[in-house]
Amino acid sequence: MMLKEYRICMPLTVEEYRIGQLYMIAKHSHEQSQRGEGVEVIKNEPCQHPDYGEGQYTEKRIYLSSRLPNWMQALIPNVFYITEKAWNFYPFTITEYTCSFLPRFSIHIETRYENNNGSSENSLGLPSEDISLREVDFIDIAYDPLVEKHYKEEEDCTKFKSKKTNRGPLQKGWRENTQPIMCSYKATRVKFEVWGLQSRVEAFSHKAIRDILQVGHRQAFAWIDEWIDMKIEDIRSYEVDMHKKTNQKVTARSNSVD
Template sequence: MYLKEYRVCMPLSVKEYRIGQLYMIAKHSHEQSENGEGVEVVTNEPCEDEKHGKGQFFTEKRIHLSNRLPTWIRSLIPRIFYITEKAWNYYPYTITEYTCSFIPHFSIYIETKYKDDKGCTENVLGLSDEDMEVREIEHIDIAYDDMADKHYKEAEDPTLFLSKKTGRGKLKKEWKDSDEPMMCSYKAVKVKFEVWGLQTKVEAFTHRSVRDILLLGHRQAFCWIDEWIDMTVEDIREYEKSINKETNKKVLQNS
């Protein structure tokens, strides 16, 4: 098992981020989906837990992505391939699990806590002593970390974007020390692939992919702020229902 804690600061409040994250996930999934590839929403319903209380929604998705994987991974899996995502949202705490029925020894387990700070709180997720010993911390800067050229869009560059509705944007080098409001997404990501000879390679590749997804997603959530900042929770749920139906049609077309 390979455990990393990612810390991603945002020039938002935790209350604002609740809407922005849901909007980004729905819109990003729709943009990235096409015939036979992308994110199919299977379940989206309320949930409850003895420890965490009532959750906003339990979500189950199928991520169809075989054609987007490296050749060396595609050679190991069936042509019809998807990863199952299950998420429990007890905002500002969430749990997300990724599994694959074709590869039973592979899993990703993510615990997330959102906090109004600058990413300086230690063990905000309450990790065990054992996990703390092996944990690696990586800070992700949404404005100045390098990202793949194929994902770069000038309209989604926080160093260039200026929000018309909030005045936030064109983030400077020291933006995390000067901008307000400020919040941090703390994510403890455990990747497990118990196949001898491939474990290290697959777990390292998965963490690189997680980092790239977090960087891109958080950049989009901020740079799309003018699209969602006036939304209520009820508005975003209606938006999710509408766009999820459209996304499922794209993914399942001719399947």
């Protein structure tokens, strides 16, 4: 099992990010759902936790066979999906991913959001044995190299300037001198217990996770003028509307799986 802790800073407060993240996920899922592939929302409902209190539970199916590399497509059926289960007790969340036909594959992510620039040594309270194994990876939404197919000039954080908040563009070294600033700490465990393929699949999965986090957080900031005036009630209504539209794009694929 590979353990990485991703740290992603944003020029936002933790409370602002709560809205921005939900908006980004709903809009991004809708944009990426095309030709019968994408994200189908199964559940989106309140939940309770004995330690974290009230939260929101979501369950999604992610259909993406054609988006995998050729060597992995050769190992899997033409039609499959990944199940995402998420428990959001903001500012702490738990997310789990399992595969429809690979019971030995799983991803477990624990996330905590703090108003700092990634300086907390152990935000998630990991035990000492995990601290000794983890690899900390800072993701810079502005200056880390981006896969070319994901680049959009209007989402380039080195060029984008918010009209409503006057934030941006982000200059080199922005994490050290930007206010407000917050950080998303993500302890990410990838497990694939198949001899001969474990290292390759786990490494590929972490690369895919990093790419998704980089693109999504760039978008959350670049779309700030679309969501900054929203309240939590507004974003829940927006989620419901976008989920309906998104599900329409993947109904044919999900029905064929069931």
